[in-house]
Amino acid sequence: MSGQPLVACEGVTKLYRMGAHEVAAVRDVTLTIGAGEYVAVMGPSGSGKSTFMNLVGALDVPTVGTISIAGRALNELDGDALASLRNRTIGFVFQQFNLLSRTSALGNVMLPLDYSGLTRAEAEVRARATLVRVGLGERMSHGPSELSGGQQQRVAIARAIVNEPQILLADEPTGALDSATSEEIMTLFRELNRGGITVILITHEPDVAAHARRQIRFKDGRVVSDTGGA
Amino acid sequence: MKVGPHFRTALEALQLNLVRSMLTTLGVIIGVASLIVMVSIGAGAQSAIDKQIAALGSNMLQIQSGPGNMGGGRRDQVGSVQMLSDRDIRALRDQVPSIVAISGQINTTAPLVYGNANWTGRVEGVGAEYLEIRDWPIAAGRGLEPGDMTVGAKVAIVGQTVVRELFEGADPVGAELRIRNVPFTVVGVLEAKGQTGFGRDQDDVVLVPLAAARARLGARARSAPDAVGQIYVELGSSRDMLRAAEDIEAVLRARRQLSATDEAPFSIRNTAELIRTRTEAQATMAFLLGATSIISLIVGGIGIMNIMLVSVTERTREIGLRMAVGARKRDILIQFLIETVTLCVIGGLIGVAVGVGGSYLIAGFAEWPILLRADTVVLGITASVVVGVVFGLLPSRRAASLNPIDALRHE
Numbered sequence: 107m108s109g110q111p112l113v114a115c116e117g118v119t120k121l122y123r124m125g126a127h128e129v130a131a132v133r134d135v136t137l138t139i140g141a142g143e144y145v146a147v148m149g150p151s152g153s154g155k156s157t158f159m160n161l162v163g164a165l166d167v168p169t170v171g172t173i174s175i176a177g178r179a180l181n182e183l184d185g186d187a188l189a190s191l192r193n194r195t196i197g198f199v200f201q202q203f204n205l206l207s208r209t210s211a212l213g214n215v216m217l218p219l220d221y222s223g224l225t226r227a228e229a230e231v232r233a234r235a236t237l238v239r240v241g242l243g244e245r246m247s248h249g250p251s252e253l254s255g256g257q258q259q260r261v262a263i264a265r266a267i268v269n270e271p272q273i274l275l276a277d278e279p280t281g282a283l284d285s286a287t288s289e290e291i292m293t294l295f296r297e298l299n300r301g302g303i304t305v306i307l308i309t310h311e312p313d314v315a316a317h318a319r320r321q322i323r324f325k326d327g328r329v330v331s332d333t334g335g336a
Numbered sequence: 337m338k339v340g341p342h343f344r345t346a347l348e349a350l351q352l353n354l355v356r357s358m359l360t361t362l363g364v365i366i367g368v369a370s371l372i373v374m375v376s377i378g379a380g381a382q383s384a385i386d387k388q389i390a391a392l393g394s395n396m397l398q399i400q401s402g403p404g405n406m407g408g409g410r411r412d413q414v415g416s417v418q419m420l421s422d423r424d425i426r427a428l429r430d431q432v433p434s435i436v437a438i439s440g441q442i443n444t445t446a447p448l449v450y451g452n453a454n455w456t457g458r459v460e461g462v463g464a465e466y467l468e469i470r471d472w473p474i475a476a477g478r479g480l481e482p483g484d485m486t487v488g489a490k491v492a493i494v495g496q497t498v499v500r501e502l503f504e505g506a507d508p509v510g511a512e513l514r515i516r517n518v519p520f521t522v523v524g525v526l527e528a529k530g531q532t533g534f535g536r537d538q539d540d541v542v543l544v545p546l547a548a549a550r551a552r553l554g555a556r557a558r559s560a561p562d563a564v565g566q567i568y569v570e571l572g573s574s575r576d577m578l579r580a581a582e583d584i585e586a587v588l589r590a591r592r593q594l595s596a597t598d599e600a601p602f603s604i605r606n607t608a609e610l611i612r613t614r615t616e617a618q619a620t621m622a623f624l625l626g627a628t629s630i631i632s633l634i635v636g637g638i639g640i641m642n643i644m645l646v647s648v649t650e651r652t653r654e655i656g657l658r659m660a661v662g663a664r665k666r667d668i669l670i671q672f673l674i675e676t677v678t679l680c681v682i683g684g685l686i687g688v689a690v691g692v693g694g695s696y697l698i699a700g701f702a703e704w705p706i707l708l709r710a711d712t713v714v715l716g717i718t719a720s721v722v723v724g725v726v727f728g729l730l731p732s733r734r735a736a737s738l739n740p741i742d743a744l745r746h747e
Contacts, residue, residue, distance in 0.1 A: 160741055163660070165659075165660060165740045165741050165744075166740075166741050185664065185665055186664050186666075189659070189662050189663060189664040189665075189667075190662065190664075192659070192660060192661065192662045193661065193662020193663075194662070198660050198661070200744070204653065204657050204660075204744070206654060206657070208352055209348075217657075217658065217661055218661040218662050220341040220342075220345070220663075220667075221658075221661070221662040221663050221664070221667055222662070226340070226341070226344075265661065269662075
């Protein structure tokens with residue numbers, strides 16, 4: 107991992123106000139992730155791994171500390187620049203897929219392209235190609251309710267990578283899938299990582315984490331182990 | 337900013353809740369429809385009034401014997417020195433410079449006979465300038481001329497109703513018309529003028545010279561041989577109207593040695609003023625009806641705002657997702673604004689159709705004059721756009737201000 111790290115966290119703390127007192131979801135996390143890495147973030151529920159993911163995904167801002175993505179400090183970016191970052195640099199995959207239920211697979215994959223300044227024709231060409239890439243070339247016009255869980259997650263992955271992001275963030279992407287389907291999805295992630303995308307995925311399943319080359323373990327908001335990097 | 341995707345998204349969202357969308361937009365439909373109907377009726381009434389003003393001549397003043405207050409018993413002043421007379425006319429012509437034409441008028445109703453046909457009509461004895469003051473063109477033959485203003489000139493000009501009732505296709509010009517058994521020669525035919533604002537048929541008239549009316553038709557009081565019933569005055573411009581009315585009143589009062597506090601035995605009627613009063617009544621009506629449609633637009637707008645707030649809550653996760661994949665606050669704001677405006681404009685278009693149909697129905701059944709103009713339709717659609725923007729702003733801002741994390745977690 108030469109040169110600048112893709113993700114750099116420096117003393118990151120996130121506090122939530124719960125009634126009278128504050129709870130630290132993430133405490134003083136400092137780490138870097140290089141381009142092309144495949145990282146599994148693990149830990150029990152409430153350990154702060156999802157909050158960490160939202161912070162890295164520019165969906166949330168830290169209370170203390172700084173995060174840089176591709177050399178840009180998030181706290182120095184305005185709302186539009188953060189939106190652009192989420193649109194082009196980062197792709198999200200959620201545990202519950204979060205597809206628009208009454209929109210076709212193709213329409214769902216085209217969603218990020220609504221905000222990328224592409225023409226509808228360009229967007230459609232690119233979305234079709236991406237669906238083929240995740241193995242859903244035949245079911246593009248189907249709605250989410252007509253697709254299996256694994257197929258829905260493939261649509262969600264296609265949506266995440268349609269804008270060719272540098273980072274793919276996945277929050278328990280196999281949490282709602284059976285083990286055989288999970289295996290397929292993990293294979294897809296590995297292929298994407300080989301294609302050059304940095305993959306950061308949250309999981310609490312050790313066999314899923316085993317796919318990654320680096321495991322970072324959270325507990326009570328702190329990093330308690332990290333098998334690679336800094 | 338590309339509006340295309342937003343517009344498409346908005347249409348899709350509206351289609352998903354078609355029944356709800358249509359019910360929501362009912363208020364706007366009613367508002368725009370009533371706006372169109374009201375404006376059409378208002379414009380129709382206005383144009384009818386404009387025609388009446390044009391028919392009467394807007395620079396015209398009418399001076400009538402008798403006090404202005406028409407309530408109560410009207411005293412018969414025939415024979416008193418207070419009747420309006422030819423001498424008043426001469427005094428006014430000399431002393432009020434803004435008068436460009438002036439004519440006395442006396443009215444009577446007389447049996448009219450032509451050949452075997454007979455008719456009872458209004459006969460007016462008038463001066464040579466009368467037709468000019470009334471702005472009343474001649475359809476055939478000639479008008480009255482100063483040379484006709486002698487006792488011996490038994491000439492007549494007939495209105496269209498008289499032509500229709502008596503002459504039945506024969507050329508009236510040159511014909512002999514017997515008025516109260518006195519033979520008159522018809523020298524001209526008036527163009528049709530229609531009804532007055534009060535419903536009197538102005539074309540049911542025969543005009544004869546004032547002198548002939550007095551001498552031949554007995555329209556003369558023995559004690560006041562030069563009396564006239566009314567004096568018609570044309571002014572140089574309608575702006576002089578109030579000044580001229582004051583000047584005329586001063587001249588007539590001075591001739592009668594009346595002080596300013598005495599009740600005048602004559603009244604000055606300003607036809608434009610009369611019609612203006614009626615116009616104001618119409619304007620009040622139009623205002624009330626317009627207020628009704630504005631209120632229904634506001635109520636409709638509140639309904640739409642309400643349903644959009646519900647929609648924003650229902651679609652919180654969608655909003656969060658859009659933000660997570662790169663939508664800016666502005667994109668979300670515009671998406672919901674376009675959705676609201678689209679909803680309102682669809683309602684507006686339906687409202688325009690209903691309003692146009694309703695206007696013609698009213699025109700047909702109530703026989704009101706309506707005037708449907710293109711700018712009324714534009715107004716209706718503009719109103720629906722304005723309602724959409726105004727009432728879409730709050731829900732759209734609420735949607736745009738959502739925090740992506742909270743929105744994504746929303747159940």
